[in-house]
C-alpha cells in the first residue's frame with residue numbers, strides 16, 4: 001500500500017493512499033478543495049473517459065457547481081442524475097430510473113459514473129455503474145464523513161429490499177476516490193456524528209491507540225481543529241484499504257471484521273424502516289456497544305472496555321441503547337428474526353464480530369441462538 005503526503009500547487013497538504021488490488025488498485029486522495037481539479041485528477045486515472053455525475057438534491061445544490069465546471073471546462077461532462085436524499089433511494093425503482101437516465105445521457109463503455117454524495121449515492125451509483133453496459137468505470141467523490149472513511153472505499157455497492165439492507169449488490173471497485181474534506185463543512189452535526197461512529201469502529205476493531213486518541217481528542221475532530229479531522233479520515237482510510245487489500249470479497253474473514261456492530265445495527269435499521277428515526281451510523285454505534293456487552297457477558301472482554309466504549313459514544317452524543325431509538329422499539333423476537341436475515345448467516349448459523357477488548361475484534365462463526373436470545377431479552381428492556 002503506497003501512502004504519500006504531498007503539497008499540491010495551492011499549498012494545501014493532501015495524502016494519497018493506494019488500495020492495493022493488483023490491476024484493480026486505485027488511489028484514495030484526501031485533501032481540501034479537490035472538486036475544482038476533479039477533471040485533471042479523473043483524466044489521470046481514466047484518460048478520455050467522459051463523466052456522468054450521480055448525486056442527491058442536497059449535495060447537488062451545495063457542491064455540484066465546482067465539479068461540473070471542472071468537468072465541463074475539460075469537455076468531459078455528460079450531465080447529472082439527481083436522486084432524493086435518504087436511504088429510500090437505495091431501492092430497485094430508483095436503481096432502474098438512475099440506470100435509464102445514465103443511458104439517456106449517453107454513457108458508453110469507456111465513460112465513467114461519478115458517485116457524488118454520501119453512502120447512499122455511492123452504493124446506488126456504484127451498483128448502477130457495475131451493471132450499466134455490463135460495467136462502466138466508477139469514480140467515488142464521497143461527501144459525508146461516513147462515505148469518506150468507509151463506503152466509498154472497498155467496492156461494496158448495493159440497494160436495500162424489504163428483507164434487509166444491502167442484500168442485492170455487487171463488489172465493484174472504483175478507479176479513484178477523491179475525499180474533499182472541505183465539503184464536510186456543510187454536513188449536519190447529526191450526519192457528522194453518525195459518520196464518526198464508523199471512524200471509532202477502526203479503533204475498536206484493531207487499533208486501541210487510535211481509539212485512545214479519539215477518546216481524548218474527539219472534540220478537535222468535530223471542530224476541525226488542527227489536523228485532527230484529516231488524521232481521523234486518513235487513519236480510517238488506511239485501515240480500510242489494508243483490510244480490503246487482504247480480503248477484497250470477504251472470503252478469509254479479515255474483511256468481516258469491518259462488520260463490527262453491523263449485524264445488530266442492520267437489524268435495528270431494518271426495524272426502524274431505514275428512516276431518519278435511526279441513521280446508519282447511529283445504528284452501528286448501538287450495534288458496537290451491543291457487541292462489546294455481548295462479549296463481556298460471554299466472558300471474552302473486560303467489562304471496563306465495554307464501559308469506555310459506551311461512555312465515549314454517550315460523550316459525543318451517539319445512541320447506545322435500543323431504547324434510544326425514538327418511537328416504538330423492537331421485541332427480542334423481532335430483532336432475532338431480523339438478525340437471521342443477515343448476509344453473515346451461513347448454513348443457518350449466525351456469525352457475529354465479537355471482541356476480546358478494545359482493538360481486538362474477531363469473528364465468532366457460530367453464535368448460540370439461546371444465548372443471543374437471552375441477551376436480546378435483557379437489552380430490549382435496558383433503559
Ligand SMILES: NC(=O)c1ccc[n+]([C@@H]2O[C@H](COP(=O)([O-])OP(=O)(O)OC[C@H]3O[C@@H](n4cnc5c(N)ncnc54)[C@H](O)[C@@H]3O)[C@@H](O)[C@H]2O)c1
Nearest residue numbers: 058085086118119120143144146147151156183186187280
Ligand atoms: N458500501 C459500503 O461499504 C458501505 C459502508 C458503510 C455504509 N454504507 C452505506 O452508506 C449509507 C449511509 O451513508 P451516509 O451516512 O453517507 O448517508 P447519506 O448518503 O444518506 O447522507 C446523509 C445525508 O447527508 C446529506 N449530505 C451528503 N453530503 C453532504 C454535505 N457535504 N453537506 C450537507 N449534506 C450532505 C445527504 O443529502 C443526506 O441527506 C447506508 O446506506 C449504508 O448502508 C455502505
